[in-house]
Amino acid sequence: MKPYAQLITSQVFMNRLRNMRLQVRSIPYRMGDTVECPICENHYKAFMPFRYRKNAYCPSCKSLERHRYAYLTLRDRLGFYDAPLKKVLHFAPDTCLSMTVKGNQYIDYLTADNMTSFTNSITDKPDCVMSIDDIQFEKNTFDVVIAIGVLVMVPEDTKAMREVYRVLKPGGYAIFHDPINYKQAYSLSDTSLTKEEKLGLYHGHDQRWYYGVDYADRLQAQGFEVEDDTYAQQIDNKRYGISPNEKIYIARK
Missing domain, CATH: 3.40.50.150 (Vaccinia Virus protein VP39)
Known part of the structure; x- marks a missing residue:
């Protein structure tokens, strides 16, 4: 496989892996109906933290x-x-x-x-x-x-x-x-x-x-x-x- 193709394949794999880890980490936040993302219309106990902020990140559509x-x-x-x-x-x-x-x-x-x-x-x-x-x-x-x-x-x-x-x-x-x-x-x-x-x-x-x-x-x-x-x-x-x-x-x- 050419180096560029290998890089693309590696990036796709890493993105999928990061997304899988995100979805696993988001499970506790999905156990509730306190907040709602108006973009993807999903409900959560709270939004996930992002950097130094709590209740910020939607794990479904990636909104802040x-x-x-x-x-x-x-x-x-x-x-x-x-x-x-x-x-x-x-x-x-x-x-x-x-x-x-x-x-x-x-x-x-x-x-x-x-x-x-x-x-x-x-x-x-x-x-x-x-x-x-x-x-x-x-x-x-x-x-x-x-x-x-x-x-x-x-x-x-x-x-x-x-x-x-x-x-x-x-x-x-x-x-x-x-x-x-x-x-x-x-x-x-x-x-x-x-x-x-x-x-x-x-x-x-x-x-x-x-x-x-x-x-x-x-x-x-x-x-x-x-x-x-x-x-x-x-x-x-x-x-x-x-x-x-x-x-x-x-x-x-």
């Missing part, structure tokens, strides 16, 4: 809190899955969200990532390898851009915001979600922090930005109109394993 909230926002607030036809670009394509889009007759769907943050426990390999701060499409191409947990990883996040604005059609919108410290007034780049400060802020995660309450202002400075979001307080957030303080930023062109 942010994915479940994004899905509810897209489905119930924005009518994303219904007519009319939309051309959509999804950065760092989340497995759980991709599966709700593929095959939808109203969505012309394309995924992209620069692969530096690829995590096969929650994301799929993209159709296009590109960074969000250098989008290889003409202006006014897409009706919707989805970027969940993406800006936080980009060295020049304002450049990425401008790129998303550029490729959106007039009247189109982008969905942004990143970890935000609402006790912090201003966003900080990792270049201004020591290693010890990074560990204290976000558990050592390798993100480039530490966002504060000026997140929406940063989007507006690049031309977007940003909607205020209180939807998490209007839904059964405990049932879905979502913080009532969660926010999705809907940024319109």
Whole structure:
């Protein structure tokens, strides 16, 4: 067998093995009906832990809190899955969200990532390898851009915001979600922090930005109109394993 074929076979085997181990570990969590994943509609005693967070990970569709909230926002607030036809670009394509889009007759769907943050426990390999701060499409191409947990990883996040604005059609919108410290007034780049400060802020995660309450202002400075979001307080957030303080930023062109 050629080396490349051996590598592919090995990766497939390892992915299957990891999934089998996940399903075994998830058995105790499946013994109950306290929480529900709105994406795959499975019920659990609690969601599984993910990294440092408890009650976070759905073992069936691989969703996290942010994915479940994004899905509810897209489905119930924005009518994303219904007519009319939309051309959509999804950065760092989340497995759980991709599966709700593929095959939808109203969505012309394309995924992209620069692969530096690829995590096969929650994301799929993209159709296009590109960074969000250098989008290889003409202006006014897409009706919707989805970027969940993406800006936080980009060295020049304002450049990425401008790129998303550029490729959106007039009247189109982008969905942004990143970890935000609402006790912090201003966003900080990792270049201004020591290693010890990074560990204290976000558990050592390798993100480039530490966002504060000026997140929406940063989007507006690049031309977007940003909607205020209180939807998490209007839904059964405990049932879905979502913080009532969660926010999705809907940024319109």
